[in-house]
Structures are given as structure tokens and as C-alpha cells.
Amino acid sequence: MNNSAKPQGFDTDVAIVGGGPVGHLLAILLGQRGKRVTLIERWTTYYPLPRAVTFDHEIARILATLGINAETDPAINFHDELYYWRNRDGEDLQIVDWQSKSASGWRVRYWFNQPYLEERLMEIANQLETVEIIRGWEAAEMVQDAESVTLTLRRNPEEGGRPDETRQLRAKFVAGTDGANSFVRETLGIENEDRGYFFDWLILDMIPDFDYVASRPHEPAQWQLCDPVRPTTIVPGGPGPVAGGPDRRRWEYMVLPGEDATELQKPENAWKLLEPWGITPENSQLERAAVYRFQARWAKLWNKGRCLIGGDAAHLMPPFAGEGMCAGVRDALAMAWRLNGILEGKYGLEALDSYTTERVEHAKHYINFSQELGQIICIADEAEAAKRDKEMIADLAARNHTPVPTDICHLGHGAWCQDSAHSGELSVQGVVEANGKVDLFDQAVGQGWVLIGYDTDPMAVLSAAQKAQLASLEGFGVQMSAQAGQANVLDREGTYKAWMEEIDARYVLIRPDFYVALTANSPEALRERFDKVMQSLNVPAVEAALSA
Structure with missing residues (x-):
């Protein structure tokens, strides 16, 4: 689809x-559908140093639709290990499952270098004819009416712009992916829900000239040192700058009460902190030293009129669960399929309201989880730390050292049927055979609105009007079976059979963002729940089908 002419x-x-990763991903997902997109970034060049270093299975699944395969891409890697939280005596306090392969078909956790990923996204965006990227400009004013949003842009004065260098831009919609101090959010008057969580941490990104993990076999590859003398995070930083060479590593140190954060981040002090880990100026490069304030907050609304916000503009979370950038990538996909559908006449404008209700609750889950993890590590008092250690060691023993799962999170109320079990959850994905390929479902069959029937044809169950509605969404039906020759999609490993038996479903409707819109175990339930999902998005009836 190419609607390259100016609307x-x-x-x-x-x-x-x-124009960070969230903004670029949104531009790509809209531009791939032929939407005219203008991406405004206040800096003329992208930031070349590390920030986010990890993403989860859901982000791997999203990136795969862009042709970025987290299993084979040289800029991404993984460690088949759990995520440990240990006290200073080396005793386990908590274990988080960062080792398993997730139900969505990808590993629970991957590591990467953010500048590499941003370069990839920029390359893809620059190849799209309908995407225009304006660098060195910032939004100065924003006014919206019932049909449009008008932005006044000015040259960024920090990039040498003059006060009189302005231009106006009239858009059908505006998305603010402009960071924690979001102009779009502030202009819309959207308030934040703040958890009052503030901790300053020093972030040190290192490039060792040796294999750090192999050199310290007594330590996990990814872990938290819960030492009240200096709480510390030790994790991978993604592949190094030389293909096949040593990986990057990251250390994060809590700034203690009374310490001067500016003084702590000076290189000479950073190297002192790294000495116990065998990291020295002779064997490693200090790529970046910066103090960050970890916070926990979210915007109360994520859409207002024709404007939306996402990424750090909508939420901030401590990094202990590794979900900050992940949440922003989910935001981009959630915005994209709604905006594409509204612009194509598939949904009503009301679809934007479900963006807020779904994503706020989803982000809150990870913010709360991250804050709970932070409450474990950010203890600088000896007596309090001793009490924590005793309680957590006992709790972990009572659970037989079972890792905490991290890959199940539910959407808030929105464009999915609450009457059916497991709706609002990320769909399972397995290896299938279809269209002459053997691959994960998304790559072999495709994505979008997908109605799956197991050992039954789901399209034979829908009414003519419902089939027309699904077709209007460019959706399609899939008959799946574990038996060769019995359906158009072969469930090669029995993944879908096991999943649908577990949730007691013969039919599943999957949305463009891979979340389950409905499950049903009878034709009657499928038809009833399908109507509810269409109504939640205000999908119009298709008259031609009704009269056919």
C-alpha cells in the first residue's frame, strides 16, 4: 500500500x-503502510553511546517483523543463564528467569548496543518514501481541533538555530515520543502518577579487551550484588565493536547518601570502583560514565484528542527488570496498528482510548515489578540488609529456588473480549509449516488480525457480515492441525495444540500486536465474542457483504 501523495x-x-527508537519504530510501522509521516528530532545527529542494553522476547518478536532476527543478528546476543540477586556473601536472595525460551517463541532476554539498533531503524525509515525525517528542529507550540493538530516548529537553539526560524506543520495526528520531559505531554496538560521513587546510580559502560564472563566462572553473566556498602548491577552490554570480539559489559553503582554524583562519575573514581572486578585502563575502554536518576512514574492519560504519547514520555521505570525500552517499543506497535486502522477507515477514533487503558496497566505492571526488585537492592543500611537477607533466603528455600517468571503480563481493559480466558495476553507462537516454509508462525504465515481454528475452519463459523468485517481489517483465517494434510498450517511441534488445550479453546483471534483478542470453544461463543471485539474498535459493518 502506497499513499505517498501529501494528504x-x-x-x-x-x-x-x-526521534529515538520508539519514534523511529512508529514511523516505520506507519510508513510501511504508506502513511505520510513526519518525524521531528531536535538533534541533528543521533546519540552514539549506550543507553538501553537489553530487551525481552516480545521485542524480539516485533523486531523480527522488520527482518531483524535476534538469534542471528551480529549486533544482538544472549546468555543462557538465570538472573541472580546475591548478598555480599554470595548467597542467592532472588532468581529471575532470564534463561527460558518464552511462550511467544523467542528467548526471554537478549542483549544489544542501542546505537547499533538505532542505526538499523534509521536505515529502514530512510528507505520509506512516505517518511520524512526533520533533524535539528523541535516542537514549540501545538494546537489541535476536531480534525487536525498544528505544530509550530523552531530550529533547536542548542544546534545554532535562531528564534525566528520557525515553520508550521498540520497533521491528522501527533505522537509524542519525546522523552521524560515531553513537550507533547506537557502541552496536553497530562499529569503523571509518581511513585516517589528516586535513586541516583552511576552507569559505567565498558569495552573489555578480553572475555570477561569466561575470566570469572564463579560469577553469573547477569546479576545484582545486594551489598549495603555499595549496591551494584553487573550485566552484559551487548556485542563489542569488533565482530567476534569480546562483548561489552555494564556496571551500575548506587550513589550513596551524602555522595557527590558529579564527583563519582569522574573517570579516576570510576576506575577505582572497577578495580575489584579486574577491569583496568590497561585492559578495558570506558565508553560512557553517567549518573541517572531511577524513577517510577506513568502518565495518567496516553491519548488526548488526536494526540498520543509513548516511551519515556508516558512512563519511567527503574531498570532492574530490563523493561524500560521494551515498554516503549510496545507503545510504538500499539499506536501504529490503531493509527493505521483509523487512517484507513477501519476503526473509529475511539480506538485511541483503548491505547491508554491497555498500555497504562501493562506499563504499571512492569513499573511495580521493577520497583519491587529495586526495593531489594537499594538498601544501604546494614541492619536492614541483614533482615532482608534472612527473609529472602528463607523464602527462596521455601520455593525450592524456583525462578520468578517474567514473560506473562496482561493488558488493561481495551480492544479484547473480557469474557474469554487468556484474552489480553500475548499469544503463544510456535514453529509451523505454511506457504512452503517452516518457521515461526509470524514469519511463515504473517501477522495482523489472524483467526485460528484448530482442526476446524474458523471462517466457516463466522457470519457473512463478520467475514466481511475481518476482510475489511485485512484479517484472515487459519485452519491448523498437527496432522499433515489436514489443514493449511501444520503445527510442527504441537505448540498450538498444547496451548489451545490448556486454555480450552478451539478458536483464537490474534491482533496485529500479537495479543489475544478472544478465545472460544464453540461456534456460538466465537461469533458472540467476535462482535464484542469489533464493537470495542467501532469497526463498521460492511454493507456489501450484508446484502450479498
Whole structure:
């Protein structure tokens, strides 16, 4: 689909303020559908140093749709290990499952270098004819009415812009992916729900010239040192700058009460902190030293009129669960399928409201989880730490050292049927054979609105009007079976059979963001629940089908 002509009366379909990974991904997902997109970034060049270093299985699944395979991409790697939380005596306090392969078909945890990923996303965005990227400009004013949003842009004065260098841009929608101090959020008057969680941490990104993990076999590859003398995080930082060479590593140190954060991040002090780990100026490069304030907050609304916010503009979370950037990538996909559908006349404008209700609750889950993990590690008092250690060691023993799962999180109320079990959850994905390929479902069959029937044809169950609605969404039906020759999609490993038996379903409707819209175990339930999902998005009836 290519709608490359400028929309009549508008400069663009969607203006995106903020050109980080979330903004670029949103631009790509809209541009791939032929939407006219203007991406506005206040800096003329992208930030070349590390920030986020990890993402989860859901992000791997999303990136795979862009042709970025987390299993084979040289800029991404993984460690088949659990995530340990240990006291200073080396005793386990908590174990988080960062080792398993997730139900969605990808590993629970991957490691990467953010500048590499941003370069990849920029390359993809630059190849799309309908995506325009404006660098060195920032949003200065924003006014919206019932049909449009008008942005006044100015040259970024920090990039040498003059006060009189301005231009206007009229868009059908505006998305603010412009960071924690979001102009879009502030202009919309959206308040934050703040958990009052503030801890300063020194982040040190290192490039060792040796294999650090192999050199310290007594330590996990990814872990937290819960030592009240200096709480510390030790994790991978993704592949190093030389292909096949040593990986990057990251150390994070809590700034203690009374310490001067500016003084602590000076290189000479950073190297002193690294000495106990065998990291010295002679065997490693200090790529970045920066103090960050870890916070826990979320915006109370993520959409207002024709404007949306996502990424750090919508939420901030401590990094202990590794979900900060992940949440922003989910935001981009959730915004994209709704905006694409509204612009194509598939959904009503009300679909944007479910973006807020679904994503707020989802982000809150990870913020709360991250904060709970932070409450374990951010203890600088000896007596309090001793009490924590005793309680957590006993609790872990009572659980037989069972790792805490991290890959199940539910959407808030929205465009899915609450009457059916497991709706609002990320769908399972397995290896299938279809269209002459053997691959994960998304790559072999495709994505979008997908109605799966197991050992039954789901399209034979829908009414003519429902089939027309699904077709209007460019959705399609899939008959799946574990028996060769019995269906158009072969469940090669029995993944879907096991899943659908577990949730007591013969039918599953999967959305473009891979979340389950409905499950049903009878034709009657499928038809009833299908209508509820269509109503939640205000999908219009298709008259031609009704009269056919």
C-alpha cells in the first residue's frame, strides 16, 4: 500500500515528535503502510553511546517483523543463564528467569548496543518514501481541533538555530515520543502518577579487551550484588565493536547518601570502583560514565484528542527488570496498528482510548515489578540488609529456588473480549509449516488480525457480515492441525495444540500486536465474542457483504 501523495489539506498524516527508537519504530510501522509521516528530532545527529542494553522476547518478536532476527543478528546476543540477586556473601536472595525460551517463541532476554539498533531503524525509515525525517528542529507550540493538530516548529537553539526560524506543520495526528520531559505531554496538560521513587546510580559502560564472563566462572553473566556498602548491577552490554570480539559489559553503582554524583562519575573514581572486578585502563575502554536518576512514574492519560504519547514520555521505570525500552517499543506497535486502522477507515477514533487503558496497566505492571526488585537492592543500611537477607533466603528455600517468571503480563481493559480466558495476553507462537516454509508462525504465515481454528475452519463459523468485517481489517483465517494434510498450517511441534488445550479453546483471534483478542470453544461463543471485539474498535459493518 502506497499513499505517498501529501494528504489533502494536511502536511502529513502523523507527526512524530522525538526521534529515538520508539519514534523511529512508529514511523516505520506507519510508513510501511504508506502513511505520510513526519518525524521531528531536535538533534541533528543521533546519540552514539549506550543507553538501553537489553530487551525481552516480545521485542524480539516485533523486531523480527522488520527482518531483524535476534538469534542471528551480529549486533544482538544472549546468555543462557538465570538472573541472580546475591548478598555480599554470595548467597542467592532472588532468581529471575532470564534463561527460558518464552511462550511467544523467542528467548526471554537478549542483549544489544542501542546505537547499533538505532542505526538499523534509521536505515529502514530512510528507505520509506512516505517518511520524512526533520533533524535539528523541535516542537514549540501545538494546537489541535476536531480534525487536525498544528505544530509550530523552531530550529533547536542548542544546534545554532535562531528564534525566528520557525515553520508550521498540520497533521491528522501527533505522537509524542519525546522523552521524560515531553513537550507533547506537557502541552496536553497530562499529569503523571509518581511513585516517589528516586535513586541516583552511576552507569559505567565498558569495552573489555578480553572475555570477561569466561575470566570469572564463579560469577553469573547477569546479576545484582545486594551489598549495603555499595549496591551494584553487573550485566552484559551487548556485542563489542569488533565482530567476534569480546562483548561489552555494564556496571551500575548506587550513589550513596551524602555522595557527590558529579564527583563519582569522574573517570579516576570510576576506575577505582572497577578495580575489584579486574577491569583496568590497561585492559578495558570506558565508553560512557553517567549518573541517572531511577524513577517510577506513568502518565495518567496516553491519548488526548488526536494526540498520543509513548516511551519515556508516558512512563519511567527503574531498570532492574530490563523493561524500560521494551515498554516503549510496545507503545510504538500499539499506536501504529490503531493509527493505521483509523487512517484507513477501519476503526473509529475511539480506538485511541483503548491505547491508554491497555498500555497504562501493562506499563504499571512492569513499573511495580521493577520497583519491587529495586526495593531489594537499594538498601544501604546494614541492619536492614541483614533482615532482608534472612527473609529472602528463607523464602527462596521455601520455593525450592524456583525462578520468578517474567514473560506473562496482561493488558488493561481495551480492544479484547473480557469474557474469554487468556484474552489480553500475548499469544503463544510456535514453529509451523505454511506457504512452503517452516518457521515461526509470524514469519511463515504473517501477522495482523489472524483467526485460528484448530482442526476446524474458523471462517466457516463466522457470519457473512463478520467475514466481511475481518476482510475489511485485512484479517484472515487459519485452519491448523498437527496432522499433515489436514489443514493449511501444520503445527510442527504441537505448540498450538498444547496451548489451545490448556486454555480450552478451539478458536483464537490474534491482533496485529500479537495479543489475544478472544478465545472460544464453540461456534456460538466465537461469533458472540467476535462482535464484542469489533464493537470495542467501532469497526463498521460492511454493507456489501450484508446484502450479498
